Amino acid sequence: MRPAARCVNAAGQPADGPARSDPMRADDFLFPTDAGLFCPAGDFFIDPVRPVPRALITHGHGDHARAGHGAVMATRETLDIMAIRYGENFTAARQAADGPARIGGVEVSFHPAGHILGSAQIRLACDDGPVITVSGDYCRTPNLVCAPWEPVPCDIFVTEATFGLPVFKHPDPAHEIARLLASMAEFPGRAHLVGAYALGKAQRVIALLRQAGFEAPVHLHGAMQRLTDYHVEQGIPLGDLRPATTPKEIEGQVVIAPPSAFASPWVQRFRDPVICFASGWMAVRARARQRGVELPLVISDHVDWPQLTQTLAELRPEQVWVTHGAEEGVVRWCELNGLDARPLRLVGYEDEAE
Amino acid sequence: MKAFAALLERLAFTPARNAKLTILQHYLERTADPDRGHALAALTGDLKLRAVTPGLLRGLAAERFDEVLFALSYDFVGDLAETIALIWEGPGGADLPLADAVRLLETTGKAGLPAAIAGVLDRLGPSERLAFLKLATGNLRVGLSARLARTALAQMGGPTLAEIEEIWHGLNPPYPELFAWIEGGPRPDRAALAPFRPVMLSTPITLEELRGLDPAEHIAEWKWDGIRVQAVSEGGVRRLYSRTGEDISGAFPDLIDEMNWEGAVDGELLVRREGAVATFNDLQQRLNRKTVSRALLTSHPAGLRVYDLLIWGGADLRPLPLIERRKVLEAADFRSDRIDISQLLPFGTWDDLAALRAEPPAPVIEGVMIKRRDAPYVGGRPRGPWFKWKRDPRVVDAVLMYAQRGHGRRSGFYSDFTFGLWSDDALVPVGKAYFGFTDEELRELDRFVRANTTERFGPVRAVAPKLVVEVAFEGVNRSARHKSGVAMRFPRISRIRWDKPAAEADRLETLEAMIDTPNVFDAEGARAGVRHGRTKRRGGGEAPQEAGAARPLDGVETPSIPAGYLDEEE
Ligand SMILES: [Zn+2]
Ligand SMILES: [Zn+2]
Numbered sequence: 001m002r003p004a005a006r007c008v009n010a011a012g013q014p015a016d017g018p019a020r021s022d023p024m025r026a027d028d029f030l031f032p033t034d035a036g037l038f039c040p041a042g043d044f045f046i047d048p049v050r051p052v053p054r055a056l057i058t059h060g061h062g063d064h065a066r067a068g069h070g071a072v073m074a075t076r077e078t079l080d081i082m083a084i085r086y087g088e089n090f091t092a093a094r095q096a097a098d099g100p101a102r103i104g105g106v107e108v109s110f111h112p113a114g115h116i117l118g119s120a121q122i123r124l125a126c127d128d129g130p131v132i133t134v135s136g137d138y139c140r141t142p143n144l145v146c147a148p149w150e151p152v153p154c155d156i157f158v159t160e161a162t163f164g165l166p167v168f169k170h171p172d173p174a175h176e177i178a179r180l181l182a183s184m185a186e187f188p189g190r191a192h193l194v195g196a197y198a199l200g201k202a203q204r205v206i207a208l209l210r211q212a213g214f215e216a217p218v219h220l221h222g223a224m225q226r227l228t229d230y231h232v233e234q235g236i237p238l239g240d241l242r243p244a245t246t247p248k249e250i251e252g253q254v255v256i257a258p259p260s261a262f263a264s265p266w267v268q269r270f271r272d273p274v275i276c277f278a279s280g281w282m283a284v285r286a287r288a289r290q291r292g293v294e295l296p297l298v299i300s301d302h303v304d305w306p307q308l309t310q311t312l313a314e315l316r317p318e319q320v321w322v323t324h325g326a327e328e329g330v331v332r333w334c335e336l337n338g339l340d341a342r343p344l345r346l347v348g349y350e351d352e353a354e
Numbered sequence: 355m356k357a358f359a360a361l362l363e364r365l366a367f368t369p370a371r372n373a374k375l376t377i378l379q380h381y382l383e384r385t386a387d388p389d390r391g392h393a394l395a396a397l398t399g400d401l402k403l404r405a406v407t408p409g410l411l412r413g414l415a416a417e418r419f420d421e422v423l424f425a426l427s428y429d430f431v432g433d434l435a436e437t438i439a440l441i442w443e444g445p446g447g448a449d450l451p452l453a454d455a456v457r458l459l460e461t462t463g464k465a466g467l468p469a470a471i472a473g474v475l476d477r478l479g480p481s482e483r484l485a486f487l488k489l490a491t492g493n494l495r496v497g498l499s500a501r502l503a504r505t506a507l508a509q510m511g512g513p514t515l516a517e518i519e520e521i522w523h524g525l526n527p528p529y530p531e532l533f534a535w536i537e538g539g540p541r542p543d544r545a546a547l548a549p550f551r552p553v554m555l556s557t558p559i560t561l562e563e564l565r566g567l568d569p570a571e572h573i574a575e576w577k578w579d580g581i582r583v584q585a586v587s588e589g590g591v592r593r594l595y596s597r598t599g600e601d602i603s604g605a606f607p608d609l610i611d612e613m614n615w616e617g618a619v620d621g622e623l624l625v626r627r628e629g630a631v632a633t634f635n636d637l638q639q640r641l642n643r644k645t646v647s648r649a650l651l652t653s654h655p656a657g658l659r660v661y662d663l664l665i666w667g668g669a670d671l672r673p674l675p676l677i678e679r680r681k682v683l684e685a686a687d688f689r690s691d692r693i694d695i696s697q698l699l700p701f702g703t704w705d706d707l708a709a710l711r712a713e714p715p716a717p718v719i720e721g722v723m724i725k726r727r728d729a730p731y732v733g734g735r736p737r738g739p740w741f742k743w744k745r746d747p748r749v750v751d752a753v754l755m756y757a758q759r760g761h762g763r764r765s766g767f768y769s770d771f772t773f774g775l776w777s778d779d780a781l782v783p784v785g786k787a788y789f790g791f792t793d794e795e796l797r798e799l800d801r802f803v804r805a806n807t808t809e810r811f812g813p814v815r816a817v818a819p820k821l822v823v824e825v826a827f828e829g830v831n832r833s834a835r836h837k838s839g840v841a842m843r844f845p846r847i848s849r850i851r852w853d854k855p856a857a858e859a860d861r862l863e864t865l866e867a868m869i870d871t872p873n874v875f876d877a878e879g880a881r882a883g884v885r886h887g888r889t890k891r892r893g894g895g896e897a898p899q900e901a902g903a904a905r906p907l908d909g910v911e912t913p914s915i916p917a918g919y920l921d922e923e924e
Binding site: 167171285332 | 437441
């Protein structure tokens with residue numbers, strides 16, 4: 001059932017049965033394979049990038065949550081989101097994470113990650129081994145559309161590093177929304193098209209607009225509709241939402257669309273729109289220019305450098321494992337700050353969205 | 355500084371001219387003196403500050419940051435000032451009036467500069483830090499010409515653009531009397547001695563279009579391949595302006611000495627030896643110099659060929675028909691053997707003129723100018739009264755956009771150039787050229803590229819869109835593979851137009867219009883290329899595959915970004 005070629009741990013020993021008499025080494029407890037992070041003691045993968053018999057999923061973003069597994073354990077919201085995106089048959093069996101659960105010899109629990117609705121960190125513990133927390137994607141900036149991140153003390157912290165360079169210091173999102181509103185005031189005749197990923201970022205941008213006192217209708221690209229409806233069903237107030245189908249009325253209004261829509265003929269219905277893009281990458285000018293963005297909005301659902309390094313300093317795990325993003329930057333910081341760290345070169349996360 | 359930083363940021367990302375104008379106009383209306391005047395000077399290039407060098411910035415970074423983390427960051431961001439603005443740590447809540455920032459950069463000595471800059475960076479937030487560093491390095495890169503900045507001033511509802519341009523060169527930052535004038539105060543007249551007057555520009559024309567016009571209503575002259583200048587000598591003040599109103603007097607003291615008359619004249623600056631007009635290459639030796647050596651003054655003497663009078667004998671001739679101005683011109687005494695007047699070409703029909711144009715008497719002639727007899731002198735580019743009918747249509751003036759390091763003999767030099775033409779308000783890359791320039795010109799281009807880099811993508815640099823290169827080519831085809839829709843054959847840089855503003859480079863439509871024109875040189879051109887060893891031109895004549903304005907050269911990816919990092923997550 002395990003990927004045959006990679007069923008060997010980092011030390012080169014067979015992974016299927018660590019000797020019970022010795023304390024389990026971290027490398028035997030959880031290690032990367034071609035399919036993703038694998039935990040042999042519980043016989044499950046975390047956020048696998050290809051179909052596996054048993055998967056634990058941190059959150060609903062496409063590079064973490066894929067269809068076709070035998071069994072999926074995730075938060076209720078993540079299961080709902082996967083069903084919306086992939087259809088009800090996205091997995092053969094499912095289990096909502098609800099308090100600590102035992103899988104094989106492993107105690108598993110899910111804790112809020114503050115990234116998107118339903119996002120979780122996964123804590124793994126076994127009787128004679130280390131405690132490992134897999135952060136998934138996480139963010140410590142308050143976010144109206146999801147529960148706040150919680151520290152989960154551990155021996156080994158598996159951190160993302162999407163913005164793992166000291167140049168990334170995300171501004172207060174309220175400040176960025178104020179810039180959007182200022183541009184709408186400066187160019188009242190032009191529709192402001194805000195590129196935002198359909199899951200998480202889109203709803204967060206709407207919530208931030210509402211928080212800033214913007215009460216006019218927000219228009220949605222069709223790709224946003226079902227996931228946004230789901231947020232509203234979960235009790236997140238997003239105000240007056242309308243489909244972006246009638247361009248005459250929405251001149252001078254705000255429209256939320258997936259960034260890919262800007263390259264498609266869909267955008268031709270707007271006369272002289274202001275193309276905006278809400279993403280942490282927008283902090284770097286060259287990235288904004290590459291996307292042809294006229295108003296870059298630095299709004300991120302990931303930890304920035306100060307949050308990331310603060311988290312490591314607070315948790316002070318024995319080891320830090322660094323996954324997708326700028327691993328070198330985070331590993332270097334750990335080196336300078338006396339933390340043992342190494343990159344976990346997981347495959348399949350190259351298309352990490354932000 | 356906050357408002358200035360926001361202004362720069364908006365301008366840098368706003369492609370459309372009109373939107374840029376709106377943003378700048380609002381800034382100028384909402385910002386108080388003297389900050390808005392300093393901002394204006396920064397945008398028009400009139401703020402003369404001691405330029406902070408990249409070396410100084412690197413030094414600041416080395417003092418504060420881990421070398422590895424800084425290198426990783428710089429590699430990702432691609433711009434030194436931006437990397438420092440982003441990585442800097444400090445409370446950052448304070449603001450600094452722009453005027454104070456300017457004063458600090460003006461008055462701080464070289465030795466004290468690093469500490470002073472670090473002190474400012476400590477106080478500011480990231481956007482303001484970047485604006486301050488851009489100001490300090492003298493490289494704002496917001497894609498806004500001085501003329502557009504003055505257009506925004508004219509939109510504020512006071513004096514017109516022409517009125518502002520007339521006195522612009524007598525004004526000094528932060529322009530308190532200019533803003534007072536715009537807001538209803540008196541015209542700052544003391545600024546008005548020997549002013550620049552907006553130049554009348556021509557539009558291109560073809561023989562087919564000419565056939566719709568009456569030859570009897572027009573005059574024609576040779577179009578000399580020099581530099582269009584306005585020479586002004588009024589009340590003891592003498593100035594030589596480029597056609598965009600830049601004061602270039604300093605580079606031509608020999609001509610200034612010869613301006614022993616009162617008036618403002620329009621003509622072509624040429625290098626002349628014993629009556630003959632030298633090549634544009636000779637003239638180039640005289641350009642972009644702050645001072646000129648005695649040897650150069652002797653070997654490359656400057657002269658002026660006058661074709662129009664704006665002010666003469668104390669009278670403003672601009673409202674008069676051309677033919678009346680011409681009478682005054684022909685009677686004028688310039689009291690110099692370096693200054694003469696442009697002669698009219700005799701022709702009865704357009705075919706007569708075409709025959710003259712086909713065999714110009716000197717290689718330094720690049721076509722003919724055709725002007726309506728009854729037209730007054732109007733600043734700007736009115737469509738109709740003045741036409742240029744260039745000798746060789748297979749030349750476009752393009753803007754240098756990207757440069758790539760060469761190989762072999764050219765290792766270490768930026769020698770492979772991507773250039774673009776204007777389409778709407780943006781530059782569209784239309785081709786690449788690897789040859790056509792001399793070794794000396796290659797060194798100059800390389801210096802230009804290094805001094806004007808805006809972004810680095812591995813071996814490729816994006817450069818500020820401000821250098822015009824004349825690109826000669828053998829033909830142009832439609833091409834679906836290129837974003838521009840056209841592919842040039844055998845493009846080469848035939849001339850570097852250090853004098854020409856980027857805004858006046860050709861438009862994509864100009865190139866498109868050449869597509870269907872039969873070209874008898876096709877076969878020879880191709881053979882000549884092989885003969886001259888051009889077979890190794892690695893796809894010369896092809897524009898970048900994905901020639902978006904923000905893309906580097908084909909096949910070269912921005913380093914350090916995971917492939918598809920900005921793709922939608924699904
Ligand atoms: Zn995610
Ligand atoms: Zn992720």
